[in-house]
Amino acid sequence: MTTPTRAVCAACGLGCDDLSPIAERGGFLLPGIDCRIAAERFGKAGGLASARIRGKEVGEEEAVVAAASLLREARAPLIGGMAADQCAIGTALLLAEQAGGIVDHQGSAASYRNWPAAREQGWMVTTFSEARNRADVVLILGPDPARAQPRLWERVFGATPSFFAEGEMKRRVFILGPEPAPGAVHLLRALSDLPAALAQFAAALASRPAPPEMVEAARAFSEARYGVIAWNAAFLDPASADLVALAANAIVRHRNHTGRAALLALGGAENLTGATQTALWQAGYPLRLRFRPEGIEHDVYRYDGARLIASRETDAILWLATLGGPVSLPKTEIPAVVLAPPEADLPFEPEIYLPVGRPGFDHPGSIFRGDGTTALTLPPCNPNPRPLPRAATLLARMTARLRS
Amino acid sequence: MSTVLLRGGRIFDPLHGRRGEAADLLIRDGRIAVPLGPFEQPDEEFDVAGKVVMAGGIDMHSHIAGGKVNIARSLMIADQRDYPAPLRPGFRAGGGRAAPTTFATGYAYAEMGYTSVFEPAMVPANARHAHAELADTPVIDKGCYVMLGNDDALLRLIKAGESRAMITDYVAWMMCATQAIAVKVVNPGGISAFKFNGRHLGLGDEGPFYGVTPRTILRTLAQALVDLGVAHPLHVHGNDLGLPGNVETTLATVAAMEGLPLHLTHLQFHSYGAEGPRKFSSAAGRIAEAVNSNRHVSIDVGQVMFGQTVTASADTMSQYRNHSLAQPRKWVCMDIECDGGCGLVPFRYRDKNFVNALQWAIGLELFLMIEDPWRIFLTTDHPNGAPFCTYPELIRLLMDRDFREQKLASIHPEAAAMSALAGLRREYTLEEIAILTRAGPARILGLADRGHLGEGAAGDVAVYTEQNDKAAMFATPNLVFKDGVLVAREGRMVASVTGVTHVTRPPFEAEIERHMERHFEHFMTISAASFCVSDAEIEEAGGRFVCHPCSGSVLA
Numbered sequence: 001m002t003t004p005t006r007a008v009c010a011a012c013g014l015g016c017d018d019l020s021p022i023a024e025r026g027g028f029l030l031p032g033i034d035c036r037i038a039a040e041r042f043g044k045a046g047g048l049a050s051a052r053i054r055g056k057e058v059g060e061e062e063a064v065v066a067a068a069s070l071l072r073e074a075r076a077p078l079i080g081g082m083a084a085d086q087c088a089i090g091t092a093l094l095l096a097e098q099a100g101g102i103v104d105h106q107g108s109a110a111s112y113r114n115w116p117a118a119r120e121q122g123w124m125v126t127t128f129s130e131a132r133n134r135a136d137v138v139l140i141l142g143p144d145p146a147r148a149q150p151r152l153w154e155r156v157f158g159a160t161p162s163f164f165a166e167g168e169m170k171r172r173v174f175i176l177g178p179e180p181a182p183g184a185v186h187l188l189r190a191l192s193d194l195p196a197a198l199a200q201f202a203a204a205l206a207s208r209p210a211p212p213e214m215v216e217a218a219r220a221f222s223e224a225r226y227g228v229i230a231w232n233a234a235f236l237d238p239a240s241a242d243l244v245a246l247a248a249n250a251i252v253r254h255r256n257h258t259g260r261a262a263l264l265a266l267g268g269a270e271n272l273t274g275a276t277q278t279a280l281w282q283a284g285y286p287l288r289l290r291f292r293p294e295g296i297e298h299d300v301y302r303y304d305g306a307r308l309i310a311s312r313e314t315d316a317i318l319w320l321a322t323l324g325g326p327v328s329l330p331k332t333e334i335p336a337v338v339l340a341p342p343e344a345d346l347p348f349e350p351e352i353y354l355p356v357g358r359p360g361f362d363h364p365g366s367i368f369r370g371d372g373t374t375a376l377t378l379p380p381c382n383p384n385p386r387p388l389p390r391a392a393t394l395l396a397r398m399t400a401r402l403r404s
Numbered sequence: 405m406s407t408v409l410l411r412g413g414r415i416f417d418p419l420h421g422r423r424g425e426a427a428d429l430l431i432r433d434g435r436i437a438v439p440l441g442p443f444e445q446p447d448e449e450f451d452v453a454g455k456v457v458m459a460g461g462i463d464m465h466s467h468i469a470g471g472k473v474n475i476a477r478s479l480m481i482a483d484q485r486d487y488p489a490p491l492r493p494g495f496r497a498g499g500g501r502a503a504p505t506t507f508a509t510g511y512a513y514a515e516m517g518y519t520s521v522f523e524p525a526m527v528p529a530n531a532r533h534a535h536a537e538l539a540d541t542p543v544i545d546k547g548c549y550v551m552l553g554n555d556d557a558l559l560r561l562i563k564a565g566e567s568r569a570m571i572t573d574y575v576a577w578m579m580c581a582t583q584a585i586a587v588k589v590v591n592p593g594g595i596s597a598f599k600f601n602g603r604h605l606g607l608g609d610e611g612p613f614y615g616v617t618p619r620t621i622l623r624t625l626a627q628a629l630v631d632l633g634v635a636h637p638l639h640v641h642g643n644d645l646g647l648p649g650n651v652e653t654t655l656a657t658v659a660a661m662e663g664l665p666l667h668l669t670h671l672q673f674h675s676y677g678a679e680g681p682r683k684f685s686s687a688a689g690r691i692a693e694a695v696n697s698n699r700h701v702s703i704d705v706g707q708v709m710f711g712q713t714v715t716a717s718a719d720t721m722s723q724y725r726n727h728s729l730a731q732p733r734k735w736v737c738m739d740i741e742c743d744g745g746c747g748l749v750p751f752r753y754r755d756k757n758f759v760n761a762l763q764w765a766i767g768l769e770l771f772l773m774i775e776d777p778w779r780i781f782l783t784t785d786h787p788n789g790a791p792f793c794t795y796p797e798l799i800r801l802l803m804d805r806d807f808r809e810q811k812l813a814s815i816h817p818e819a820a821a822m823s824a825l826a827g828l829r830r831e832y833t834l835e836e837i838a839i840l841t842r843a844g845p846a847r848i849l850g851l852a853d854r855g856h857l858g859e860g861a862a863g864d865v866a867v868y869t870e871q872n873d874k875a876a877m878f879a880t881p882n883l884v885f886k887d888g889v890l891v892a893r894e895g896r897m898v899a900s901v902t903g904v905t906h907v908t909r910p911p912f913e914a915e916i917e918r919h920m921e922r923h924f925e926h927f928m929t930i931s932a933a934s935f936c937v938s939d940a941e942i943e944e945a946g947g948r949f950v951c952h953p954c955s956g957s958v959l960a
Contacts (some may be wrong), residue, residue: 006933017934063729087945097497098748119478122734122748124724128929129529133556134599159888161926163556163742164613226599237858257723260601262739280477281469281537284484284505296497298481346420366941367817369930371473373740376934377941 007381008360009038010085012242012324012394013268013370015155018209021381027343028381036149041324048386049342050354059345060354064394066319067134067337068401069251069350074316077101080305081319081329081338082287083270083377085365088339088391089278090220096396098402099290102314103279104305107272107326108287109159110234113241114265117249119286124252125263126228127371128155134164136350138173139201141194141231144181145266148232152266153182157230164245176201186383187213187282191237205251211222227252227261268370277368295386309334316399319350323367324358324393341389355390365390407432408888409446412749413457416838419847421855424837429457431863434888438859448884448890452867458838459855460519460864460886462845463480465639465669465704466786467716468509469537469546470662473747475736476503476716479748482732483712492649495897496542502713502750502787504735509651510542511900514795515892517866517881520545520845521853524639524669526586527551530603531582531740531937534955538905539945541722543886545864549639549904550582551718553621555582555591556574557923558740562624568631572920575628576910581936585849585906585952586636588669589625590619590718591643595745598721605721607643611669618643626664629750632910633954635850637665637702642674645722649678651687663700665959668705670785671695672767684745684759686766686823692773695780702848703774704781706800707767709790716787723747742928753790755811762817763813771802772828772913777839778847779959799841802832803874823928834870851906863888894948897924904950905942928941935954 007019007028008102019038021028027045030038058066069361073076079096082105085229096103118122131138138157145152154160162169171186176197180186189197197214203209204218221227229248235242248263257263276286283289285298288305300306308314309332317336321327327344329336335351341358359365360378368375408431414424424823430437430446433890440446467473471503477484480503489499489508491877498505504512513521521541526548540547552575554557561571575587593611600612625855626638642657644650654674658666668674675684719911727735727749733889736748753760767789774780781827783797801808812820820826830839846855853861867883880895889901917932924932940950 008934015930015934017931069545088813090540094496097491099600100448120734122479122730122736124737125531126739127741129927130599130739132928133742134739155929163560188748192597223599258738260599277533278536279473280474280878281506282496282498282501284477284503284508285481286478291491291497293491294486295490295499296484298484353906364944366534368538373530373533373929374934376930377532377938393938 006379008376008378009041009271010271010367010378011037011041011325012358013273014149014153015367015369015374015376017376019368023383033166034154037150043342045324045358047342051355052353054351055238055326055349058387062352063352064185064397065401067354068398070316070335070337070352070401071099071101071318071398076314077316077318078305078308078314079103079318081106081321083360084320084322084327084391085271085367086274086278087365088322088395089275090282091392091395091399092320093278095399098399100291101291102303102305102308104288104303105272106274106375107269107311109306111272111276113233113236113238115300116242116342122175123249123251126264126372131228131264132160133164133169133210134157134226135228137220138171138223139227139229140173140181140184141229141248142176142177142191142235143179143234145230146181148234148269149266163400172220174280185217187217192240194236195243195247196219197239197242198251199329202247202251205254208371208381221261222255222259225260227255228264229261230264230266264371266370268368270323271367273370273372274368293317306330307336320354320391322358324361339394353379355388356391356394357386362386362388363390405433405455406663406888407440408448409449410452410457410867411624412451412453412863413455415857416456416458416834416858418835418859420842429857429865431885431888435864436857436859436863437862446613452883455882456658456868456870458866459842459857459861460866460884461517461841462520462855463513463518463783463792464522464523464549464732464781464845464849465783466521466792467525469506469524469541470526472525472716472748473537473717474749476714479734479736479750480714480919489565494898500584501793502791506537506540507542508890511897512543514543514884514886515895515897516795516879517563517868517884518544518798519864519886520582522546523548525549525551525590526582526584527718527740527744528555528582529589529743531584535583535905535937539947541902543824545906547585548583549586550578550584550725551588551590551744553592553625554594554744559616562616562620563614566705568627569654570626570916571624572631573912573916575625576632576912577916580909583905583907583937583942584880585908586634586639587625587629588639588641589621590641590722590744591645593723594618594643594645595718598724598745598920599739602722603644607653607660622657623664624661626661626666630664630960631957633953634908634910635957636848637667637956637957637959639667640923641669642721645673645719648684648727650676650677650842651690651763651800651808658694658701660697661700665957666701670783670788671703671770672706672708672763672789675766675770680822682758684762686762686769688766688769688773689824692770692924696775702779702959704783704784705767706783707769708753708763709784709794709798710753710755710760710764712752713787713790714748716748718746719801720745720747723749741889744875758816758819761815762822765819765825765943768808769824769828772830778844780840781845781848782840790835796875799878800873800875801835803837805829805831822896902946904948908952924929924953931940
């Protein structure tokens with residue numbers, strides 16, 4: 001079988017689909033791709049493992065039966081991680097419904113920092129292709145977003161072609177935060193000072209007194225044909241991240257009275273966006289929901305997976321980490337079932353381990369990009385797909401056991 | 405071989421001229437079949453003597469799947485909490501009324517006797533998401549209209565003076581890539597204009613940057629669909645939605661098409677005059693006259709019904725303009741992938757509000773003044789005018805003049821006075837309702853084997869008990885069959901099945917594929933390969949396609 005010429009990366013939310021992997025021992029090289037995250041993700045791919053219960057190898061069916069049993073006996077099981085393809089996520093929600101479980105994604109904390117702006121006020125947003133083609137002024141909040149999305153400059157905010165420019169798009173980029181970014185005017189501020197800094201920016205927009213560098217940035221923003229304010233909530237000071245989103249929202253709303261601007265919330269690693277979308281359409285609520293016989297509940301605090309693990313309010317965990325990324329299940333005494341591909345480094349030996357195939361490697365799958373609209377398929381790039389079940393298949397078998 | 409016999413029902417099958425005569429109906433292996441021979445016994449038999457039997461309902465315009473619908477859900481969590489649904493064995497959890505979950509959507513439609521629903525506003529870049537939601541929408545058949553007309557790819561082709569053949573190929577390529585059955589255009593040129601800070605775009609105005617007029621966009625797309633032989637006409641959400649005086653735009657849009665097949669959607673929102681002290685009036689009379697005299701035009705009403713809902717539209721220009729009306733006070737506006745956009749504004753229509761009351765009356769005026777039931781379809785533009793669960797009450801308003809007059813007496817009195825509704829005595833018959841909700845939508849979409857009960861039709865059947873309260877009648881069918889399987893009894897689900905996805909796949913030349921590959925690679929943030937939704941993806945999720953031939957529009 002020849003290796004397909006194209007692969008898609010599910011790691012950071014940018015959804016880069018221009019990868020041409022070349023097989024080499026232990027994984028793949030990605031020639032021409034300047035991304036350390038993708039290099040690591042694709043560099044380690046392959047290997048086989050057996051199912052294990054308490055570290056002892058067992059047959060797959062025995063582990064599936066044990067996992068179903070664990071979930072059935074639990075009072076408040078948590079379906080967490082959720083770093084998986086769309087099919088597995090949908091099946092995990094069905095499993096949670098049958099088990100009366102709680103559902104959260106390992107990355108949800110960052111997205112909930114945007115909640116008051118996004119869901120309680122509502123906001124004006126844009127997507128990657130729009131920003132690439134239109135954004136002539138960009139204000140980045142926080143550290144260089146390339147930390148989490150190395151190719152963001154290359155694919156979105158850098159000097160790219162544009163429908164609306166001869167040659168490359170001419171952009172002015174400002175970064176408001178503790179560190180500079182290449183090609184951006186740096187407005188130096190500590191993360192904890194961002195809300196105050198945005199208040200200065202808003203003052204400057206309204207022609208009220210403000211520091212000179214803010215006045216310059218605000219003038220650029222107010223004269224922009226299409227201004228974009230972007231940030232990755234995961235990198236903001238947790239104590240004030242929601243205020244940053246609210247302040248950015250207010251600036252963009254005000255700007256749209258007379259001109260055009262939009263927000264772009266960066267992030268969405270490990271299919272966080274897909275997990276959120278699927279929960280919304282299947283259950284009517286975003287993540288941090290619980291299935292009960294009388295209906296579904298949603299509570300951002302109560303059903304915070306990380307909190308439930310730390311406080312030991314959950315008594316059984318099913319953790320999905322199938323995309324080839326780190327298994328970020330915190331070390332815990334709570335019995336856990338982990339579904340991950342054999343190359344994944346487990347932080348500790350869980351109660352039950354089930355090896356699964358990796359979407360985009362052993363089998364096809366799909367994920368959502370971090371900007372919400374676009375979902376991509378992950379064509380399998382392993383020339384010799386491993387004889388490993390898909391996570392969705394195992395979850396379906398567990399669900400069938402819970403039903404009977 | 406499995407056979408289901410419905411014995412002695414009153415068959416309403418307008419396509420075949422059946423108006424309630426009693427007859428047996430046989431479903432064999434999921435299809436309507438000739439009656440059994442004298443010695444054959446059916447596997448299942450239902451006594452439906454005296455009951456009204458129709459094909460399953462077809463909603464040809466309802467926002468049930470995709471990004472904007474999901475954003476609506478995220479804004480309407482209170483709706484989910486107010487309308488929860490307890491877990492039922494064999495069925496998926498989830499509730500909601502204005503923004504129901506996908507499972508609740510399928511079940512609620514089936515419980516009302518509907519068996520096919522069409523998502524009218526698929527953003528091309530969001531096609532995969534739309535189909536994923538539809539895969540999680542049980543029971544009903546589904547399909548999508550792909551939105552073109554504000555996409556930079558098309559506007560570039562028009563501006564560059566590309567050939568009619570090339571543009572036609574583009575439309576075909578897009579329909580195939582997004583697995584659509586039809587093409588819709590929303591505020592032609594207007595969504596694009598808003599991205600350039602345009603706040604209004606009239607039919608003859610040159611849009612920013614491209615300099616293309618909405619009139620050109622409309623004619624270009626409508627002509628392409630005729631050239632391709634796509635069954636459904638260009639599905640048009642016109643310019644100037646919601647603006648007082650927009651009757652002129654609507655009439656000009658009809659004239660601009662010069663006989664090309666045209667479907668005007670949620671026409672109620674486009675039927676406004678600017679008369680009277682409040683400079684807002686009904687122009688339904690003039691609109692109805694135009695529909696009556698232009699046989700190349702079909703419409704769906706987009707009726708407003710009072711209560712809480714959420715407006716979910718691709719028309720960012722209009723939604724942004726109206727955002728301060730949001731109730732509750734939150735809203736989302738999104739520019740999307742050089743394709744289009746979406747705007748979400750929760751809204752509560754009030755009978756004591758002059759404008760809302762008149763909107764309600766205008767929709768009913770359209771229903772009652774448009775004469776040809778085959779060219780008008782019953783919709784509330786769910787959820788924009790009202791949630792689809794209000795259809796039974798709407799049917800009662802159309803069939804029961806006393807009920808209608810009662811309601812008219814309770815709305816804002818100035819709105820009632822400005823409306824012609826009081827003088828409209830028409831009451832819809834059961835046959836006409838069957839046309840508006842079954843036979844007509846099937847015909848306008850080119851669904852040859854749905855919307856009727858002739859031999860070979862899909863075994864999608866709804867059985868109702870005729871009663872004075874037509875809302876109760878249509879809210880609670882006695883029996884609902886999907887492909888010959890009993891899915892609901894007395895308005896409650898008894899079994900879940902999976903419907904098919906209806907598509908149209910017009911052919912295109914290879915050159916457009918190369919053009920699109922270059923387009924995506926150079927300008928966009930995904931590749932053409934990622935953009936296209938493959939059959940395999942949908943089939944792996946348990947879906948199945950039905951591909952309809954390009955045999956032209958019934959309005960041509």
